Amino acid sequence: MSLATEYDKWHTKVFESAPEHADESSPWYQIVQEFLPSVKDKRILEIACGRGGFSRLLGSRGALVCGADLSESAIDIAKEKLLRDASLADRVSYVQADAQKMPFDDNSFDMVVSCETIEHVPDPRAAVREMYRVCKPGGMLYLTTPNYLNFMGLYLIYALVRHPGLKSSQPYDARFLFPQIRRFVTGAGWKIVRTDGTLHQFPLIPGRDPVPISGLEANRTIRRLLSPFAYHYFVIARKGNAE
Numbered sequence: 647m648s649l650a651t652e653y654d655k656w657h658t659k660v661f662e663s664a665p666e667h668a669d670e671s672s673p674w675y676q677i678v679q680e681f682l683p684s685v686k687d688k689r690i691l692e693i694a695c696g697r698g699g700f701s702r703l704l705g706s707r708g709a710l711v712c713g714a715d716l717s718e719s720a721i722d723i724a725k726e727k728l729l730r731d732a733s734l735a736d737r738v739s740y741v742q743a744d745a746q747k748m749p750f751d752d753n754s755f756d757m758v759v760s761c762e763t764i765e766h767v768p769d770p771r772a773a774v775r776e777m778y779r780v781c782k783p784g785g786m787l788y789l790t791t792p793n794y795l796n797f798m799g800l801y802l803i804y805a806l807v808r809h810p811g812l813k814s815s816q817p818y819d820a821r822f823l824f825p826q827i828r829r830f831v832t833g834a835g836w837k838i839v840r841t842d843g844t845l846h847q848f849p850l851i852p853g854r855d856p857v858p859i860s861g862l863e864a865n866r867t868i869r870r871l872l873s874p875f876a877y878h879y880f881v882i883a884r885k886g887n888a889e
Contacts, residue, residue, distance in 0.1 A: 649716065649768070649817060649818055650716050650717060650718070650744075652817035652818075653716055653717040653719075653720070653766075653816075653817055654717050654718055654719035654720075655719075656717075656816060656817055657696065657697065657717045657719045657720040657723065658719050661697055661719075661723050668699055669696055669697055669698070669699030669700060670699040670700040670702075670703045671699075672761075672762075673844045673845050673878060674761045674762055674790040674844065674878050674880070675699075675700050675703075675761060676844070677790065677842060677843075677844045677878070677880050678759060678761060678788045678790065678880070680866075681788070681840070681842075681882060682757075682788065684707075684708075685704055685707050685708060685709035685757070686707065686708035686709065687708060687709070687710065688709050688710065688756040688757055689709075689710045689712075689754065689755045689756045689757075690704055690709045690710065690711045690712070690755060690756065690757045690758070690759060691711075691712050691714065691750070691754070691755040691757070691758045691759070691777075691780060691781075692704070692711060692712070692713045692714065692758075692759045692760075692761075693714055693715075693745050693748075693758065693759070693760045693763050693773070693777065694714070694715055694716070694745060694760065694761070694762070694763035694766065695713030695714060695715050695720070695724060695740065696715060696717075696720050696724070697720055697723045697724050697727065698713050698720075698721075698723070698724025698725075698727055698728065698738075698740060699727075700759070700761070701713035701724070701738050701740070702727065702728060702731065702734055702738055704738075704759075705734045705737040705738035706731075706733075706734065708737075709737065710737055711737060711738045711739070712738075712739050712740070712741060712750075712755075713738065713739070713740045713741075714740070714741050714742070714743040714745070714748065715740070715742065715743070716742070716743070716744055716745065717742070718742050721740045721741070721742050724740045725740055728740070744767075745760075745763060745764075745767050745773040745776060745777075746767055746768070746769050746772040746773050746776060747772070747776065748776050748779075748780055750780045751780070752779055752780065753780070753781070753782045753783065754780050754781075754782070755780055755781050755782060755785060756781075756782055756785050756786075757781070757785060757786050757787075757788065758777045758780065758781050758785070758786070758787045758788070759788045759789075760773075760774075760777060760787065760788070760789045760790070760791075761788075761789070761790045762790060762791060762792070762878075763789075763791065764789070764791050764820075764822075764827075764830065765791050765792055765819055765820045765821070765822060766816060766817075766818050766819060766820075767818070768818065770820070770822075770830050771830055771833060771834065774789075774830045774831055774833075774834040774836070775834040775835075777789075777834070778834045778835045778836055778885055781885045782885070783885055783886060783887050784884065784885060784886075784887050785884070785885050786882065786883070786884055786885075787831070787836055787881070787882070787883040787884075787885070788880075788881075788882055789827075789831065789880070789881045789882075789883070790844075790878050790879065790880045790881075791822060791827055791878070791879060792821070792822070792877060792878060792879070793822065793823060793824045793827065793843065793874070793875075793876060793877060793878065793879035794821045794822065794823055795823040795824055795825075795874060795875060796846075796875040796876070796877060797847075798847065798877050799821070799823070802821065824841075824873075824874050824879045827879050827881065828841070828881070831881050831883050832883075835885070835886070836883035836884065836885060837883060837884050837885075837886060838881055838882070838883045839882050839883060839884050840881075840882040841870075841873055841879070841880060841881050841882075842866075842869065842870050842873050842876075842880040842882075843869065843870070843872065843873030843874070843875070843876025843877075843878060843879050843880055844863060844869070844876055844877075844878045844880065845858065845863075845876060845877040845878050846858065846859045846862040846863070846869075846872060846875065846876055846877070847859065847877055
């Protein structure tokens with residue numbers, strides 16, 4: 647079974663469990679929105695758009711958005727939801743695509759958004775290089791991915807020791823530390839202009855949901871200082887200007 651087929655099943659299951667869930671309300675999308683400039687008339691690629699909620703939000707703010715995802719099921723759901731708002735028909739489109747080898751021309755987009763993506767592809771370096779290739783010179787990357795240099799990482803080690811066969815809820819799920827994430831980005835040619843993080847939480851009781859410390863999210867300065875230990879690491883990067 648291919649990874650795309652496995653993700654078709656996963657997206658269908660997630661969608662059926664909560665058809666009206668607002669995907670764009672997730673914490674990684676919230677932090678991206680804090681730092682996005684005006685997107686009016688900007689060409690934006692959202693990689694791993696899932697069921698399309700954030701792509702539609704960007705379209706409602708005037709962007710010209712292409713949402714791409716490996717899963718055909720996710721794209722079908724996104725297209726169905728798009729039909730509910732005729733005003734977005736000319737601003738948002740969806741395409742099935744592999745982040746590691748995308749069907750877009752070089753220098754096609756003003757911005758690339760990649761939230762919780764690179765941990766789910768077999769070759770994250772290839773994916774970040776593709777993001778660089780399709781972005782215009784001077785264009786921006788907004789990328790988030792889980793970081794395990796924190797109590798969640800320690801808990802993962804504990805869980806793997808206790809349960810050696812433990813599997814992720816997703817078909818493919820790699821684990822990175824924030825220095826690796828930075829190397830993926832800079833190694834592809836991007837220049838990092840800011841890093842941040844969101845969701846500081848502590849797995850205090852085995853078998854229970856982690857306890858979030860919401861006060862850390864409210865103070866932007868403290869949050870940034872603690873970003874290397876946040877569960878979701880956030881990178882803003884720029885593609886160099888044309889020679």
